[in-house]
Amino acid sequence: MKVLHVYRTYYPATQGGLEETIRQLCVNTAKYGVQTRVMAPARTPESKVVRVSGSRVYQPKLNFEIASCSVSWEALTMFKRLQRWADVVHYHFPWPYADILNKLAPPQCPTVLTYHSDIVRQKMLLGLYRPLMRRFLASVDRIVCTSPNYFATSEVLPKFSDKVEVIPIGLNESSYPVPRQSTRQEVAEEFGENFFLFVGVLRYYKGLHILLDAIRGAPYKVVIAGSGPTEKELKQQAEALRLNNVIFAGHVSDEVKVALFERSLGIIFPSYLRSEAFGVTLLEGAMYGKPLISTEVGSGTSHVNIDRETGIVVPPGSAPALRTAMDTMHQNPEETRQMGCNARARFEALFTGDLMARRYIDIYSQLTGIEPGFDDDIAINRD
Numbered sequence: 046m047k048v049l050h051v052y053r054t055y056y057p058a059t060q061g062g063l064e065e066t067i068r069q070l071c072v073n074t075a076k077y078g079v080q081t082r083v084m085a086p087a088r089t090p091e092s093k094v095v096r097v098s099g100s101r102v103y104q105p106k107l108n109f110e111i112a113s114c115s116v117s118w119e120a121l122t123m124f125k126r127l128q129r130w131a132d133v134v135h136y137h138f139p140w141p142y143a144d145i146l147n148k149l150a151p152p153q154c155p156t157v158l159t160y161h162s163d164i165v166r167q168k169m170l171l172g173l174y175r176p177l178m179r180r181f182l183a184s185v186d187r188i189v190c191t192s193p194n195y196f197a198t199s200e201v202l203p204k205f206s207d208k209v210e211v212i213p214i215g216l217n218e219s220s221y222p223v224p225r226q227s228t229r230q231e232v233a234e235e236f237g238e239n240f241f242l243f244v245g246v247l248r249y250y251k252g253l254h255i256l257l258d259a260i261r262g263a264p265y266k267v268v269i270a271g272s273g274p275t276e277k278e279l280k281q282q283a284e285a286l287r288l289n290n291v292i293f294a295g296h297v298s299d300e301v302k303v304a305l306f307e308r309s310l311g312i313i314f315p316s317y318l319r320s321e322a323f324g325v326t327l328l329e330g331a332m333y334g335k336p337l338i339s340t341e342v343g344s345g346t347s348h349v350n351i352d353r354e355t356g357i358v359v360p361p362g363s364a365p366a367l368r369t370a371m372d373t374m375h376q377n378p379e380e381t382r383q384m385g386c387n388a389r390a391r392f393e394a395l396f397t398g399d400l401m402a403r404r405y406i407d408i409y410s411q412l413t414g415i416e417p418g419f420d421d422d423i424a425i426n427r428d
Contacts, residue, residue, distance in 0.1 A: 046406075046415045047080045049131035051124070053115040053140040055085035056097045058104065060296075061246045062325030063161055065216075067137060071100040072220050073402030077417040079409070084127055086117035098220070103127060114141050121146060128152045132413050136185065139164050141174055144181040155412035156185040157405075160209075162322035163199055179204075187408050191323045192345030198319075210408065213348065214323055215401030216332055216392075224304040232304040236292060240266040241338070241371055242309035244302060244326045247273030252315035252340070252362070257282050259315075259367040263290055265375050267313060270294040270305060306333040311374050311381065314339045314346065317361035324349060331355065331392040336384035338370045349396070355388035 050071070055064050071081040081100045090104035105119035124146050128134055136143050136158040147156075160182075164174070182188065182201070188209045190196040202209055224232075245251060253269065257279065260267050269279075272295055283291050297305065306312075312330030314321075314337065323345035327337050331349060337356030339346040352358035357373065359366035374381045410416055 046078065046133070046409060046413065046417060047082075047131050048074070048133045048135050048409065049127050050081060050083045050135045050137065051140075051143055051146070052083070052085050052137040053113075053142065054087075055083050055102055057095060057102075058085070058087035058090070059246075062323065063137065065325050066159075066161075066214050066323075068098050068100075069214070069216055069220065069398050070135075070402065070405060072098050073215070073217050073398035074406055075099060076399075077402065077406055079406065079417065082127060082130070084120070084123060086115045086120055116142055121149060125150045128154065132415060133157060133409050135159070137161060138182075141177070144177050147181055147184065148177075151184070155187075155409075157187045157189065157408060157412070158182070158185040159189045159191065160195075160199075160202060161191060163201060163319055186412055189405070189408070192348040194348045195322055195344050198343035210404075212401060212404045213345070213396055214325060214328060215396045215398040216325075216328055217398030218332055220398070221303055221329075221332075222300045224300050224307070228300050229304050229307070232301060232308060236268055236294070236305065236308065237266065238308045239310040239375075240268050240292075240308070241311055241313040241374075242268050242270065242305055242330075242335075243313050243315075244270045244305070244329070245273075245314075247271055247275045247279060248320075249275055250316055250318040250320040251275075252317040253279050254282060255317065255362060255364050256313060256315045256367060257286060257288060257291065258364040259371070260290055261286055261288065263368065263371065265310070265371070266290045266292060268292045268294055268305060268309070270297045270302060272296045303333075306330065306335060309335060311336040311338060311356070311371075311385070313367070313371065314350075315367055316340060316342065316346065318342060319344055321346060328392065328396055331388035331396070334385045334389040336374060336381050337388055338367065338374070349391075350388075351391070354384065355391055356384050 084103045086107035087104040088107045095102050105117040105123045107115050107117050134152040134156045138160050189212050193211050196202050312335050319342050327349045337350040339350045340361040341358050342361050350356045357370040359370050
């Protein structure tokens with residue numbers, strides 16, 4: 046079975062939670078004989094085709110962006126060619142330009158769309174885009190939502206409920222590196238331990254400006270790993286607040302990221318808008334047995350993090366609530382440790398890469414009639 050993933054960006058040009066989700070799909074479905082390719086524009090691709098985790102990544106040149114929507118003239122020609130190879134075209138939404146590709150070059154094979162997020166910020170543009178979006182969603186054969194929480198609160202998905210399935214994002218722990226002892230030592234020397242950790246692209250909806258307000262005068266550190274559009278503003282804010290307990294680590298390697306997870310006290314995820322549809326960093330934290338702090342925005346973050354079980358869930362946009370949650374974890378080490386253990390147990394039950402892969406393969410097989418080799422000893426959770 047051959048699956049073509051289509052999205053506006055991907056490794057190695059960019060990295061983030063959605064890119065990691067696509068990578069995990071490629072890695073975990075490969076175990077069942079699925080061949081994958083990814084098409085994603087890149088601003089300055091060194092090569093039209095590169096390999097990432099065993100999959101070919103095709104990179105048409107990115108010409109420009111409008112409201113975070115990548116536009117590539119070369120993508121249409123490349124998409125026409127790649128879809129002839131595929132048994133399934135798997136879109137990742139939102140990327141409005143994919144709607145145009147689908148319209149101009151409709152695939153002759155089944156189509157699946159993973160609905161990662163509503164369009165939240167671009168309200169005026171959404172009014173113009175909505176008719177095209179609805180035709181696009183109506184045209185695909187199956188829509189996958191990443192959490193029951195997001196499906197329940199989305200204004201868009203209930204209109205297509207007859208074709209929607211819920212499949213949570215999953216991670217394969219073995220696809221992450223084991224840090225060398227030298228890396229662990231370097232991380233220990235630079236960052237210490239028992240800090241709160243944020244990992245991700247620094248975007249407007251991540252709520253990091255709220256987090257900086259929350260940690261003024263706190264007796265513990267916060268490490269912010271990642272880069273992005275709001276990095277300069279956040280550093281200016283930290284300087285203006287004279288914060289000496291925040292470290293901007295910048296972009297870090299996967300090996301350093303894992304070492305940071307290992308040394309952290311807990312994961313802090315202050316995103317305050319529905320643009321944060323799931324929160325792969327929360328899932329990574331749970332995988333490493335760390336307690337989680339997140340906000341209730343009606344998305345998948347509260348499917349990963351269960352309040353007072355795997356961590357603490359607070360109202361969005363509240364610096365005092367974030368501070369209280371961090372203080373609670375810092376002051377109650379045994380309760381904090383138990384929440385981390387619970388987070389790991391929930392990860393193993395619901396969010397492994399194998400569970401995700403097998404549920405997607407089930408959809409692919411239903412649509413194509415191609416049956417991969419399943420292991421009947423592993424049950425597929427459809428809740």
